[in-house]
Amino acid sequence: MQSLLQQQCEALAAARYPLHMPGHKRRVAPAPGLGCYAFDLTEIGGADDLHDADGILARAMERTAALYGSARCWYLVGGSTVGLLAGIRALAPFGSEVLVARNCHKAVYHAIELGHLTAHYLVPPVVADFGVYGSLPPASVAAALDAHPGVRCVILTSPTYEGVQSDLKAIADLCHARGVPLLVDEAHGAHYLPLAEPWGWWGGAVAAGADLVVQSAHKTLPSLTQTAWLHLNGSLSDPDAVERELDVFETSSPSYPLMVSLDGCTGWLKEEGPAAFAAWRARLDRFAAATRGWRRTPVLGLGPERRDFYAFDDGKILMRIGREGAAALREAGFEPEMVCGPNVLAMTSPCDGEEALDRLAEFLARRDRTEPPVPRAGALLPAPGPARCTIAEGLLRPARRCPLEEAVGRTAAEYVWAYPPGVPLLAPGEAVTPAFVQAVRTLNADGTALHHSGRGDGKTLAVLA
Numbered sequence: 001m002q003s004l005l006q007q008q009c010e011a012l013a014a015a016r017y018p019l020h021m022p023g024h025k026r027r028v029a030p031a032p033g034l035g036c037y038a039f040d041l042t043e044i045g046g047a048d049d050l051h052d053a054d055g056i057l058a059r060a061m062e063r064t065a066a067l068y069g070s071a072r073c074w075y076l077v078g079g080s081t082v083g084l085l086a087g088i089r090a091l092a093p094f095g096s097e098v099l100v101a102r103n104c105h106k107a108v109y110h111a112i113e114l115g116h117l118t119a120h121y122l123v124p125p126v127v128a129d130f131g132v133y134g135s136l137p138p139a140s141v142a143a144a145l146d147a148h149p150g151v152r153c154v155i156l157t158s159p160t161y162e163g164v165q166s167d168l169k170a171i172a173d174l175c176h177a178r179g180v181p182l183l184v185d186e187a188h189g190a191h192y193l194p195l196a197e198p199w200g201w202w203g204g205a206v207a208a209g210a211d212l213v214v215q216s217a218h219k220t221l222p223s224l225t226q227t228a229w230l231h232l233n234g235s236l237s238d239p240d241a242v243e244r245e246l247d248v249f250e251t252s253s254p255s256y257p258l259m260v261s262l263d264g265c266t267g268w269l270k271e272e273g274p275a276a277f278a279a280w281r282a283r284l285d286r287f288a289a290a291t292r293g294w295r296r297t298p299v300l301g302l303g304p305e306r307r308d309f310y311a312f313d314d315g316k317i318l319m320r321i322g323r324e325g326a327a328a329l330r331e332a333g334f335e336p337e338m339v340c341g342p343n344v345l346a347m348t349s350p351c352d353g354e355e356a357l358d359r360l361a362e363f364l365a366r367r368d369r370t371e372p373p374v375p376r377a378g379a380l381l382p383a384p385g386p387a388r389c390t391i392a393e394g395l396l397r398p399a400r401r402c403p404l405e406e407a408v409g410r411t412a413a414e415y416v417w418a419y420p421p422g423v424p425l426l427a428p429g430e431a432v433t434p435a436f437v438q439a440v441r442t443l444n445a446d447g448t449a450l451h452h453s454g455r456g457d458g459k460t461l462a463v464l465a
């Protein structure tokens with residue numbers, strides 16, 4: 001079914017010959033068979049303007065906000081990345097302080113860097129079996145807010161890349177009691193909306209009352225890559241400031257096919273969502289039931305370690321099957337989302353085929369009978385060393401490269417992360433610790449590629465001169 005915005009764009013596109021962008025003029029497909037160029041418009045009369053929306057785009061964004069229960073929703077065409085850059089800039093003035101969960105995506109760090117912000121970290125506990133971050137205890141947020149009364153906002157990620165949720169309602173309440181806005185990176189939780197709650201997807205950031213919520217529709221819902229939503233709630237964030245920062249960070253030529261995709265996704269959720277979520281739940285429950293007899297194949301969130309979490313999105317299947325297991329998975333016809341250390345992630349969605357998860361369960365059950373268990377993750381997540389300056393200063397001051405081992409005790413001048421998940425093992429401006437060097441050695445030995453923001457090669461590190 002065509003979305004309303006798609007119908008409106010197609011009608012506008014059919015009305016006149018386009019003497020304007022885009023260059024394909026809706027006559028030459030950018031690639032054979034690619035149909036969406038037919039409604040690839042620009043800001044002509046009637047097509048509205050994403051950066052000053054009061055027409056068909058404003059109405060489409062209202063439809064999405066109504067479905068999610070947020071006060072405002074902005075369509076994003078640069079992924080959650082642009083929502084995080086703009087949202088953090090809107091909440092935290094240049095040079096101010098923020099409280100930020102250490103397990104945030106690199107886009108959050110880039111926002112901190114660009115705003116010359118001072119980051120005070122909230123470090124969630126690590127789930128020992130898998131070496132991934134667990135839920136952030138609300139008490140730790142309260143204590144950090146008391147210790148840093150000057151922070152302009154709290155920034156955290158829930159659910160994480162691996163599906164771990166934090167108690168957002170409790171955290172939002174204690175932030176609001178102190179008049180501090182909460183921004184939640186829910187890039188992996190666009191499926192947390194009221195109509196999905198009966199099927200187990202409860203505890204989302206909009207329902208919890210978070211002030212700004214960023215969701216990548218493209219990650220878990222039927223919407224094109226790069227499409228995302230930024231929701232606003234309550235009175236602690238200023239919609240005009242958000243719009244101004246979206247103007248700064250987002251392209252002035254937003255793609256109509258991407259925006260149509262977001263409205264189409266909204267329509268799909270409304271019409272097909274309840275049945276699709278029910279079917280997804282049934283597939284995941286069958287998968288969970290299948291895991292019960294396994295002895296040697298741990299799956300995060302489906303074993304005894306579950307008590308470590310406040311809540312968990314079981315649509316993310318993190319299996320400890322190692323690189324050999326990932327290779328076997330590929331041979332069996334599955335391409336995993338991520339392989340990091342011994343962990344392999346399968347990301348599911350309401351759009352999976354009916355039998356895909358049953359086949360995955362059969363594959364894992366076979367392995368469980370024949371393969372030895374894969375050892376637990378080593379120390380993959382070093383605690384951050386003390387910050388000696390801001391991230392921006394760490395990047396701007398004169399630096400030099402030195403062998404990794406010699407960097408211990410010096411101040412980092414670059415980021416290091418495994419991507420995905422894109423959570424820094426080291427951020428500029430902080431002291432390099434022996435635990436960091438050990439984590440790099442462990443990941444290198446395992447063949448996990450590490451990315452440096454400088455020209456690092458895993459053997460050297462940029463440090464302040």
Ligand SMILES: Cc1ncc(COP(=O)(O)O)c(C=O)c1O
Pocket residue numbers: 078079080081082104105107157160161185187188216226228421422
């Ligand atoms: C937790 C988290 N936040 C933000 C992002 C950025 O999202 P996008 O790719 O939609 O810009 C990602 C990307 O993987 C992510 O994992």
